[in-house]
Amino acid sequence: MDPLHDFTLLRPTTLDEMVKARRKAPSARLIGGGTDLMVNMRRGIETPQTLIDTNGVAEMASIRASTKGFEIGASATLASVGQHEKLLQYFPAIAQAANAIAGPIHRMMGTVGGNICLDTRCIFYNQSEWWRSANNDCLKTVGEMCHVAPKSKGVCFATFSGDLAPALLLYDAEIDLAGGPRKRTIPLTDLYIGYAKQDGSTGDGKNYLALKKGEFVAAVRGKNTAGLVSAYDKVRIRRSIEYPVAGVAVALKRKGDKLADLRVAVTGTNPRPVRLEGTQSLCGGPLTDDVLAGLDGLVRDQIMAMKTTFTPGMYRRRVANVLAKRMVRKLWETAGG
Amino acid sequence: MNEQVKPVRSIGKHVPMVDGPEKVSGRAQYTADIAAPGALAGRIFRSPYAHGEIVAVDTSEAEKLPGVVAVVTGADCDVTFGVLPIAYSEHPMARDKVRYKGEPVAAVAAIDEATAKEAIRRIKLTVKELPAYFHAQDALAEDAVDLHETRPGNVERDVFYELGDVDEALGAADLVLERDYFCPEVCQAQMEFHAAVADYDPVRERMTVHASTQVPFYVHIQLARVLGMSRSQIRVVKPFVAGGFGCRTETLNVELISALLAKKAGGKVRTVVNREETFITHRGRPETEIRLKMGMTKTGKITGVECETYQRGGAHSGYGVVTILYAGSMIYAIYDIADVRYIGKRVLTNTPPCGAFRGHGTVNVRFAFESLLDEMAGELGLDPFAVRRANLLEAPTITENDLMINSYGLPECMDWAEDASGWNTRKGNIKSPGVGKKKGLGMACSHYISGASKPVNWTGEPHATVNIKLDHDGSVVVLSGAAEIGQGSSTILVQTVADVLGLDMGRVRVITGDSEVVPKDNGSYSSRVTFMVGNAAIEAAQNLKRVLVEAAARKLDARPDDIDVLGEVYRASSQDQGLTFDEVVAEALKDTGTITVKGNFNTIPESWGGNKYRGSAIGGTMGYSYAAQVVEVTVDEETGEVTVDKVWVAHDCGKALNRLTVEGQVEGSVWMGLGQAMSEETAYYDGLMTANNLLDYRVPTIQDSPPIITHIVESNDPNGPYGAKEAGEGSLAGFLPAVANAVADAIGVRCLDLPLTPDRVLAAIEGKSKTMKAARRRRGAR
Amino acid sequence: MSKHIVSFTLNGRQHDGVAPDNRLLLDYLRETLGLTGTKTACDGGECGACTVLVDNQARLSCLTLVGQVDGRSVETVEGLSPGGLSPVQEGFHMKLGAQCGGCTPGFVMATEGLLRRNSDPSVEEIRDALGSNICRCTGYVKIIEAVQYAAEKMRGKAA
16 A cells, blocks of 8 residues: 655653653654544655654543543543543533544544644645645645635635534633643633634634644643533534534523523634634523524624535535524523423 | 255345355455565556646656656557447547546556655656536537547437427326436445556466456456457456446456556556545546426326436546436336437546446436426325326336336335335324424335346357356356356355255355356346346256256166256155265266356347337346335434435345345445435546545445335246346435435425535525526536 | 564464554555455545454554554454354354445454444444444445344353
8 A cells, every 4th residue: 555654653651751752853743543644644745754652641641520620631532532421421512522523433543632633624635645736736735825715815724623622612721732842731722823814914724723843732621610511513414434514512501591601612614613702792691582693693703614625615604503503592491400 | 864855945035145254254355455476566647637638748757766667658558448349438548638637647567655656756747738628518518629539529429319209298298397407426436446466477478467347358358459469368357346336347447557567567567546546537427417307197197208418427438328328218117108308418528437337327317207206296286106106017018118028016116115114194294303303205216227138248149158067076166257246146146056956055166257267257237147147057057957867867767857856865756765966976977077067148139129219229128126215304404414214115126036135235225325315426626536535425324324124026027037137226216316305395395406415405495406507507616 | 764663462462573663554464464354445544444453442554553553452354263253253244244345344343342342232332333434335234233143142152
């Protein structure tokens, strides 16, 4: 079969070793399940000289969750997240998101860190070497044009398609970053910089993660809010092995007949997962049609509809809206007791 | 003791496949698995241009690369190949012109894959680009450049027929409706990549090719042509093949290029193309636009039909003529229709060439036909089953276009599907499972041939020949060229021969797929094997039985007529101890030594179709299968998502020789229709195939696949082996309209475009449903 | 080219070899060791035909580097039952869970993984476990029956 390019594989067994390996080779890529990186490597899209296998670092695979909060190591598999009793109980959106990813074997291989940092996707990018070269390459690799938006000046619209991120964003999650000049912790939302603005002032589909040289995600954690209920759902064409046409995570808090808290995040549409801004302004009263119309407006304003996949962009945004409203209604009802 | 001996019978039972143990244990060797020590790695250089005149193919840098043993280009082979002798339009590698992105232009054989890959990178192709056409209507435009000089206007075949008086028939109708339907292109996506191991012996000047093919015989012919070698110096071997569904029903460039490389290298070359290349090699079902007009009386009787079809055929002829003809001829042979007008155009475009995909030519027209029947039934206030029943044929009969029908189990199929699904009580009454969700039931009928009565390469030879060898070891060896591709043909051979002889299947071995050893067979396509090769096997087995009976009679000093064949025992009378099978064999061997017998099968002239219009033989067969199915769906009105909850399908296969494999074929066939109806479609960007992998080309997963309840109907065809007809293709076409009809039942909206992806369904719900024209516009604009 | 010694249990036996770091487990099995039972049917992670068991869990060998299974236990379809068919293999044979056989080794291994952790799976659980494997012949109908047959047989053996 097609051989991969030459590279060195390192297999650290502790986080310390991993950090050291990364500091030695800052552009080394981490490989967990390989369900994202390896596919791209086989297509010649990525050609890292060094790979660091995260599977042997047990301390990075731990999962802790209680009613107060969660902490998940970046090497934890998606299957272990999706089956974790306490996550299912206290942070259902996260467990549901994990269980919605790809297929069962992919979930036993894929890791939390891998999904958080999932490479952005586009029909012009996720192709073989021959295909991309026949298409004069694209902006995300070595080409000069974004084929999705040829008129955009040097802005890439590749779409972020990880399912976990929106669920994690609901809880204002923060991530530990190791391997860089200094260990640091940042809000997860600050990781995603794929704003794809025309003035190029922030990242886009190509530069979509704010990681310093050598940095990698070591863990993610979040705090719970009392009374918050959550869920994740995604629209797909097939029921398995599908990136989200649109994936929506919703969390809300109901106090009697009042919507006390509302958080909505979307994936599969923009070059970053989007935690909708302005949902708090919809709170304070009962869940009325006005509230849902308001949510409608937020989705329409903040969610893109670019044709980076086979499903028309307009449909994706449309259906993200339908899902968001549905889930809000459903959680409202279940929270009502 | 003898009273307990009985002939063993396997016909009609659930019989696991004779080669099952190899497949489940990993021992089965497919072309990519075969040990080929010293084989060079073959790899193909493909055109990134959709249409252009080749200015230069510069392979000099590739040839310089250490480890590259042979390089070939279009210049190395000026012989064309194809399917129909009248339409060999393709070169193994493009010469003079490239006509689609991905077309093979050159190839290398190197010491390993890495070197081959690097060598390909170093090949430079220069073309003078020409305008390219990605849809039929664009290629047909007045000012369009011809892809092939021999096909002006880019029309591969223009079919027209009118039987009866359609205008009068439509005039006599109480309701006339006309609709445009659109079916995107789909690919077989069989599990196994295309692969070939070509071994050229320069000492003896002989070529052996192992190929993943459904048609070793056709490959043999084309190899001889393309290599300029005598057929007698060529050997074709078909190892285990993992699926075909028609994509390997013709010689592929892969095996020809491997052979050309092997000849040049003077050695062995293995070429395994990857999934993207397998998609590009294509030979799938063409993008089809159908305009269908039908007249119906208020009691549901179809009065007249007019059907206009455009098939986007891709860059080469291939099976094109046959596909556009099947689309027209098979409007008949399922219902009692007289007046039909058919206009069919097979168009050449700068996309990968299409071929014969399961249900060949009949599927998309059946989608249109059964959808329109349903819509008209609705308008007339008639039940869909009632409308079909108003139009049934009665066998035996000959259709208006001279197609012979001797067995017709459709009524029974419909009765069962109607009953099993609870149609009469449940339709319109199924409770919604949730907010915004609606349930629906839909039905449709379909049919298919059991092999074409007139073969592609008409040589005057029998349609099938099977040899049987019996020697001192007492094992009955069946030798057949029939290509086992997972459909169970080898099992049928063993079953039929064992059954005639009354032996346990374990006594019978089958050898297929080696042209040096087995008689030639036309191949596994159009569902011909059970009917034709099965009949030949039965004749061969009967000939063998005669030899054995004569030997037994000699030994028992009795008359052949008095001999009872009980399988393992041959007896002259009930008191007689009899002879064991091995004793009979020993006696039979005395005269002639090793016993070899032969059996043939020929189609009868009545089955050859007619000559009322050019190409009207296409559609002629010895027997048609029939199917009726009911599909139950849930439609989410807000998201457009359609879930197929359950399917009930009844298939008339004449006689189920093996109930297990018949069920398996029917289930797989219906499910393949589900794939095409729900989620499969190829896509192109500027002629570059974008859905070229198994993520974007959406083959349904187990999570998308409903329970399929299968019922076998046996109409006992008088000509079929034990009455059998085909079981592998007839049920596919019916699913597409059945599910569209179910969606219409659920939400009152008709989808005329496939597949039923959520975005299309939502568009249909909102009245923004694309007609063929708009769809064309949308797809044409990338 | 970076190479390492790889040492793992293969079908119950200790295996030691040397492999380049960039070698996929799939290619190591098929091309280096000649174990061609494990198949490939896609260009990366899309079909499940390459499924093997690593430490009793299904894994796609086409996305796994052979170095990553160092120290682990690897099982392929060939190793399921020396001298006969395992219950899962028998199920796929008897119930026609295999037609062309192209997806079969992958399904057999994925099923084996399922039944080792769940000896009586419901239809729902079977569908959940086999969602990474594509079949093009069966429509999955008889695959589900094959799994049920195997589960029953394995429960019978264990009893």
